[in-house]
């Protein structure tokens with residue numbers, strides 16, 4: 001029998017070493033080795049474990065909790081968003097659940113600023129012009145885009161990631177930040193970021209750039225639909241670094257194709273992976289990335305470290321570093 005008091009399952013073979021090393025000190029590790037991870041392997045190896053470091057965005061639901069068994073006492077995801085977790089089911093079983101917000105704020109914010117500029121300044125369309133031999137720089141008004149300077153940037157959701165984006169954009173001399181959240185943020189941060197809480201309608205009608213930075217919930221799903229796009233400026237640029245399902249993708253396609261809004265920059269789509277024949281990919285005025293917001297070496301390593309600490313704390317009944325509920 002192992003001298004280590006706890007058995008922990010790592011559900012993905014590519015969880016960074018920082019997290020593995022921490023867990024390895026005190027726990028016997030069981031690892032899913034298939035890539036992409038096979039559900040059948042996970043369901044087999046999960047039996048009897050005390051803790052789980054959940055490395056991907058696969059459904060964490062009653063099926064896996066049942067397969068693990070009643071001794072399971074600690075789980076942490078390696079993500080900020082936990083929309084793939086059946087939270088009610090985890091809560092009902094009173095299993096502590098951690099996640100890894102905050103450590104990825106900077107990486108996602110960097111990417112969001114990149115998307116905002118790339119979409120507003122037509123990077124994708126420009127590249128296509130070159131490839132197709134349509135570099136028509138004899139026009140004076142060719143490939144004109146949207147200025148970030150003096151713009152109003154509206155945030156749908158204004159937590160750590162939204163605020164990190166706003167902080168970066170203040171260096172671009174924007175005019176004003178608007179935000180829609182359930183609760184007003186603290187006055188000092190509002191002042192520092194020149195941010196004002198507004199109703200959703202006002203956010204849509206006044207913003208030059210609209211950034212979606214909210215979690216996916218029943219209340220946020222599909223909120224960006226034709227009705228919303230019809231309220232936006234026709235020069236507006238939509239950025240989504242949160243979850244694809246917050247946007248009605250068919251409506252977004254129509255709004256971009258008809259130039260009802262100017263452009264979009266998406267790091268998240270629905271479904272993921274996006275099928276290569278998706279009609280969104282036929283548009284010139286959209287930048288789509290394959291959900292790489294937190295994909296930097298340092299960020300992923302930090303996420304693994306936090307997730308491992310969460311699991312270790314849960315195992316001994318301590319409060320996790322970043323509990324999800």
Ligand SMILES: O=C(O)C(=O)CO
Pocket residue numbers: 078079080081082104108242291292293294
């Ligand atoms: O951690 C998450 O939830 C992400 O989607 C990172 O981009």
